[in-house]
Amino acid sequence: MNEQATIDRLREVLDVHGADAARWPRAERAALEALVAGSQDARAVHDDATRLARVLDDDALPAPSPALRRAILAHVPRPRLRFADLLADFWAALGGGRVAAPAFALALALGTTLGVNADFGATDEPDVDLVDVAQLATEYAEP
Amino acid sequence: MTPARNPDPDAPLVQRAGAGDQAACALLVDRWLGPVHRVASRVLGNTADAEEVAQDAFLRLWQHAPRWKPDAKFSTWLFRVVHNLCMDRIRARRPGDDAALDAMGDEGAGARAVERESTAASVREAVASLPPRQRAAMSLCHFEEMGNIEAAEVLGVSVEALESLLARARRTLRTRLAALMDDSEAPRRE
Numbered sequence: 001m002n003e004q005a006t007i008d009r010l011r012e013v014l015d016v017h018g019a020d021a022a023r024w025p026r027a028e029r030a031a032l033e034a035l036v037a038g039s040q041d042a043r044a045v046h047d048d049a050t051r052l053a054r055v056l057d058d059d060a061l062p063a064p065s066p067a068l069r070r071a072i073l074a075h076v077p078r079p080r081l082r083f084a085d086l087l088a089d090f091w092a093a094l095g096g097g098r099v100a101a102p103a104f105a106l107a108l109a110l111g112t113t114l115g116v117n118a119d120f121g122a123t124d125e126p127d128v129d130l131v132d133v134a135q136l137a138t139e140y141a142e143p
Numbered sequence: 144m145t146p147a148r149n150p151d152p153d154a155p156l157v158q159r160a161g162a163g164d165q166a167a168c169a170l171l172v173d174r175w176l177g178p179v180h181r182v183a184s185r186v187l188g189n190t191a192d193a194e195e196v197a198q199d200a201f202l203r204l205w206q207h208a209p210r211w212k213p214d215a216k217f218s219t220w221l222f223r224v225v226h227n228l229c230m231d232r233i234r235a236r237r238p239g240d241d242a243a244l245d246a247m248g249d250e251g252a253g254a255r256a257v258e259r260e261s262t263a264a265s266v267r268e269a270v271a272s273l274p275p276r277q278r279a280a281m282s283l284c285h286f287e288e289m290g291n292i293e294a295a296e297v298l299g300v301s302v303e304a305l306e307s308l309l310a311r312a313r314r315t316l317r318t319r320l321a322a323l324m325d326d327s328e329a330p331r332r333e
């Protein structure tokens with residue numbers, strides 16, 4: 001393969017992969033590097049690609065704003081609370097099985113006992129005042 | 144014997160993010176917001192649109208993370224989302240609409256900063272004048288140093304097609320930036 005054909009190949013590689021030899025196809029890298037080192041024309045082609053890369057790299061864009069970062073993180077979903085987790089937390093806050101269970105049992109027993117034995121003055125007789133109100137029994141003067 | 148694939152360094156973070164780990168989400172943003180913003184800025188030609196694309200891309204990540212399976216490398220997935228969002232925006236632009244090349248650079252004081260900004264503006268204009276897929280190819284491969292195989296996956300094209308995009312892009316840029324290249328110093332050799 002003559003040198004011009006190889007310089008043409010160098011041009012193709014530079015157009016596709018750029019000036020950085022680390023990005024050149026591994027199978028051709030050594031041969032192309034040797035060509036650049038040994039040929040003035042090849043060096044000129046490589047220098048051209050290097051200049052292009054440097055000019056492109058002059059465009060350093062500014063970093064994204066902190067406000068953009070905050071806006072993105074504001075949309076991170078919060079972990080969903082499961083009802084079972086809430087119940088477990090509530091139970092633990094009450095003291096768990098050692099404290100809460102006996103307390104609930106005592107409350108239930110007391111409530112049942114009081115309810116059965118307490119006298120609130122209930123009767124089967126209708127409340128006369130209530131009946132009067134319901135029937136609008138109060139008399140008003142005619143206009 | 145084929146070499147083992149390198150494990151994706153982002154996969155554990157994405158899985159943690161999917162499980163609701165807020166710290167993992169913040170780390171992903173810190174790692175990838177810059178590159179995402181840069182690629183979107185170069186493909187779209189303005190930072191306002193790029194910011195919206197960046198927000199959309201991360202929103203999709205938060206939605207997708209609970210179902211994340213490491214079939215593809217995370218960066219490939221993320222930039223594919225960014226690329227698709229950018230292309231959607233470009234297609235939605237009416238023909239003849241100029242992509243507003245807003246001032247994307249820093250406003251520095253002094254002649255040197257002005258000169259740098261002028262060069263940067265010329266580069267941005269030249270890159271923005273490329274067809275969208277050539278812009279995307281250059282953004283990924285030159286500016287973000289992504290490998291050609293991964294970049295081809297992001298763009299949804301063959302490696303040969305990607306290399307054709309890169310070659311055409313560089314030839315165009317060499318023509319458009321010839322004046323700046325002439326001003327640039329010759330590379331030193333050791």
